[in-house]
Every structure is written in structure tokens, then in C-alpha cells.
Amino acid sequence: MWPDAPLIYNLYPRSFNDTSGSGEGDLKGVIEKLDHVASLGVDAIWVGPFFISPLADGGYDIADHRTVDPRYGTLDDFDDLVREIHDRGMLVMIDQVFNHTSAEHAWFQASIDGDEEKADCYVWRDPKPDGTPPNNWISQFGMPAWTWNHRRQQYYHHQFLSCQPNLNLRNDLVKTMFRETMEFWLDRGVDGFRFDVVTAYLFDEDMPDNPPARPVVLSKVTGPNHNPYSYQDHVYDLLQGDGAAYTENMRKWAGKDIYLLGESNTGNQSVEVAQSFTREGRLDACYTTDPMQVGNDPIALMNILKALDGDWCTPWWFTSHDQPRHISRLGDGSDACARFYATLLAVLPGAAIMFQGEELALPQPTLAKAETTDPFDLLYWPDAPGREGPRVPMPWKSRKKNYGFTTGDPWLPMRWERDRCVDQQEGAEDSVLNYYRRAMAFRKEVRLNAPDKLRVDASTSAMSLRIARGGKDWMVVLNFSTTESLPVPTRSADTPVLQTGWDGRRLLPWGAAVWEGL
Ligand code: TEU
Numbered sequence: 001m002w003p004d005a006p007l008i009y010n011l012y013p014r015s016f017n018d019t020s021g022s023g024e025g026d027l028k029g030v031i032e033k034l035d036h037v038a039s040l041g042v043d044a045i046w047v048g049p050f051f052i053s054p055l056a057d058g059g060y061d062i063a064d065h066r067t068v069d070p071r072y073g074t075l076d077d078f079d080d081l082v083r084e085i086h087d088r089g090m091l092v093m094i095d096q097v098f099n100h101t102s103a104e105h106a107w108f109q110a111s112i113d114g115d116e117e118k119a120d121c122y123v124w125r126d127p128k129p130d131g132t133p134p135n136n137w138i139s140q141f142g143m144p145a146w147t148w149n150h151r152r153q154q155y156y157h158h159q160f161l162s163c164q165p166n167l168n169l170r171n172d173l174v175k176t177m178f179r180e181t182m183e184f185w186l187d188r189g190v191d192g193f194r195f196d197v198v199t200a201y202l203f204d205e206d207m208p209d210n211p212p213a214r215p216v217v218l219s220k221v222t223g224p225n226h227n228p229y230s231y232q233d234h235v236y237d238l239l240q241g242d243g244a245a246y247t248e249n250m251r252k253w254a255g256k257d258i259y260l261l262g263e264s265n266t267g268n269q270s271v272e273v274a275q276s277f278t279r280e281g282r283l284d285a286c287y288t289t290d291p292m293q294v295g296n297d298p299i300a301l302m303n304i305l306k307a308l309d310g311d312w313c314t315p316w317w318f319t320s321h322d323q324p325r326h327i328s329r330l331g332d333g334s335d336a337c338a339r340f341y342a343t344l345l346a347v348l349p350g351a352a353i354m355f356q357g358e359e360l361a362l363p364q365p366t367l368a369k370a371e372t373t374d375p376f377d378l379l380y381w382p383d384a385p386g387r388e389g390p391r392v393p394m395p396w397k398s399r400k401k402n403y404g405f406t407t408g409d410p411w412l413p414m415r416w417e418r419d420r421c422v423d424q425q426e427g428a429e430d431s432v433l434n435y436y437r438r439a440m441a442f443r444k445e446v447r448l449n450a451p452d453k454l455r456v457d458a459s460t461s462a463m464s465l466r467i468a469r470g471g472k473d474w475m476v477v478l479n480f481s482t483t484e485s486l487p488v489p490t491r492s493a494d495t496p497v498l499q500t501g502w503d504g505r506r507l508l509p510w511g512a513a514v515w516e517g518l
Helices: 027-032 034-038 075-087 106-112 172-187 235-239 241-254 271-276 298-308 335-347 375-379 422-426 432-446
Strands: 007-011 044-047 064-068 091-096 146-149 154-157 192-195 259-264 285-288 352-355 454-458 462-469 472-479 498-502 506-516
Touching (some): 027 075, 044 192, 064 172, 091 172, 172 241, 298 454, 298 462, 335 472, 335 498, 422 432, 432 498
Parallel strands (some): 044 091
Antiparallel strands (some): 462 472
């Protein structure tokens, strides 16, 4: 059974732990390290993409949705993984990428050839009379959203790379494939799904030109702000109205309690849009990158939290496989900063997602262009967002070659400080790893879901929360200032149940503390 406000640990199999010496992680490697994940007190593990893929987009270009790519192992390994996760009392989530497939997917090849069944499974259009693409849409990766196919003599639509053709989610065969794929994984014991770019699934069938472009604004953090493809209201068709039955049905097919997590990430990334996908039992939760796009300004993040005024039930996360490591992006990369964000994650209501390695205070690595493989980073070089940084493999052992990640050559260069390794932090009481364990244990005790259990009070650089739960109450104070200490008047005997940067009187910069019954 899924608990309220689950804590989900997202791992990227290619970068977690390698048992074959290939330089890339594998499913057996994940199994080997499950005790580490379990020690963080997480409710569920979201295993990132491991399906057959040419890896043009880090595995989000799937050539077969129901097969484990041999580089990661076999379906038997996956079954073992599910069992081992369940044995440790955790639930399993996997990605489902239905917005697009890889161009190498057999269905796309059949669709090109005009196969009777598959012809309309992708989005094909004739050129405009002058031979140019059907409209002016630009893909989310910045290039035109249309590619000409000489064999079919038509353009096909793609919101990401041209080798990621968009599925036509209005097509019945595609909908059936969607359902059968989910059933396939549910039968193997999966407990939940993360739907990649769920807000991009549908668009105006007439495909009109977008309004004239706004100026392109490049930000180091987000990449192109100019997003002419953009979110369109039609996406609701799938999850609302006729499509409301869709998620309702998913739950029925599943025959068990499943968790449906959406990624809202297309142009309009507001918390409101994300939340609208969770109404009336559609998705359980939907997260967005919106609140995180504040540059290196923790106070701006605090102001966003404050403006939401308790209406915070969107899953919280700070780093992902797409977003640079947060202690560098939203801080100074220090352990103090890592502990601060761990405390924030522990007290925000709703689901929370941790990304592998944040429990080790991994900072954003600097990669040279020649070391980078991510298409998005390469397209926007040197203004690239740094999507590849969080994918640099995990450092397990400080004295082993490649930090114990692989006996081969790691697929990305690993240049971690020794004190970031799991073995170094394991035994040190005050390590970030052990702080995460304490903070997440507190999160589990409080498990805030309903915003009305929480009262916010924020000054210009600090935020305090009052939490009431299960007959207990707590006060949380977070000092978002990176330079000023914050005096907190408390009775001297009051020892925080969780604290970082508390000197008995003041919270130092990056300080945060939780007192019970205050
Ligand atoms: O991400 C969707 C998405 O919006 C990102 O591509 C985002 O625009 C970019 O990272 C800048 O912040 C999902 C996956 O998480 C991502 O890895 C894939 O590249 C993308 O879909 C396409 O499948």
C-alpha cells in the first residue's frame, strides 16, 4: 500500500553501480546497493529508464518498451530487483515514456512504410503548399519540431530530437499499447509509474502556427525559455472529460494500489498546471520544474514557497537526471547547504523525490564539451543547463578504482572528492548521509500531506513552519540567508529534534532546526 506523501528515491541505472565491468551500471548493481537506499527510509524506488534504447536521449528514446536493454541485464534481473525491493519493504516505480518513441522502434519503421495498422500511430502531416513544414513549431530541444521523411513523403512531428518521433496518443492502437505496456510491468510487480512529459501528450489537431516568437532567452539553468511548442489545453483531453476514465481504468486494470506520478514539463510548468493533473483522482501527483528555476537564489525559492501559502501539494524535489545538482545550483556546494535542503525536503508537505547521490552532498561536476553526451547540453553549449552532471556515477568506495562504481572505464568521468563517498560518510556521525537518514526519519514521522496541518511565517530571509500531526506539534525554522545568522529565542533547555547549523542561540547561514512542542 502506498503511504501518504511518499518519499521516492530516483536512481539512474546507467550511473548507479556496475557489476559487469562495462563502465555502465546495471540492474544487478542496483540490487547490490539496495540496503544503502533502504537505509534512507524511502518508501519507493523509481528506477530510471532501462529499456532497449539507442541512448540518443539518455534512455528516454525507447525502441522497445517491454524489454530490458542487455547493457542493464535481463527481465529476470528486473524480476529479481522487484522482489529484492519488496523484500526490503519498499515499492517500485518505473518510467513510462508514451509521448514519443525512438525512431528505431519497430512501430515507427512500420509507420514510415504506411503499414495498415501503424500508419497513424505517429503524427504525420503533408508539407505546406510551398513544401515547408506543416507549421512553425520548434521542438523542446530547440530545432524545428518536424522532420521530412523521404520514404513516406511526409513530415513527422517530434517534440524532442528528430530521432524521437511523437506518438499519436489519439490513436486507438497507441492507447492499447500504452495500456498493455503498463499491464506488462504491473504483472511483473511494479507498483507505480512516472509518466514522462505527461503535459505534452496532446495538442491542437489542426496544428496551427504558434504566435510570432518571443525573443529567445537562454538561461544557464533552464536552457531555452523560448518554447514555441508549448503547453496546450488539449492535454486535458486525455486526463479529463472523455479521458478521465483513463486513469480510473489504469487503477482498475492494476487491481492493486498503484501510484501515478506525472512530469509536467512543457512550456507552462506552473505548480497550478501540475496540480490540475491530480484533481479528481487522475494522477496521484504531478511535479514541475517551475519552482526550481530561481537561479542561485535560495531566498527566491523561499518566496515561491511562501507565495504558495500552504497550497504545496506538488511533489518536491531539488535535483533530477535533468536538473543540475541543487547544492551547486541553489547554493555553495557545502555540506551545510546539503543538510539545509535535506531539512526542507523533510518538512514540505506532499510527495518528495530524492535523486541518487544527493544524500552524499554531491556537487554539480564540471564536464568538458568533449566529455558530454547529452544532446540537450550539447545543443546549448556553452549555455548548457548541465543535464549530464547529475548523471555522473555514484562514488561508493573511496579507496577503490573508479570509487567502486565499475572495474571498467566509467561512461562519464568521475572526479569526486573522497569525502563524498558512501564508505567515508557511513561511519561519520555528522556526515550528510547520516543527516539524511535522520531527516527522512523525521519526515516519515510527520508525513505531511494536508497543507492545513502547516502554518507558514516567513521573514525576508527565513521561514518558520508550525506542524501539527498525530497529537504532536513541531516548530521548524529555516534560515535561507547564505550570509546572516538568525537569532531564534528558545528556552535554553530546548534541544532541537533535528538541527543543522544551530549554535544554541542562532541559526547560522544554511541553518535549519526542528523543535518539538515549542
Ligand atoms: O524531460 C522533459 C523536459 O522537459 C526536459 O527535456 C527539459 O526540457 C530539459 O531537461 C530542460 O530542463 C523528460 C526527461 O526527463 C528527459 O530526460 C528527456 O530528455 C525528455 O523528457 C524527453 O523524453
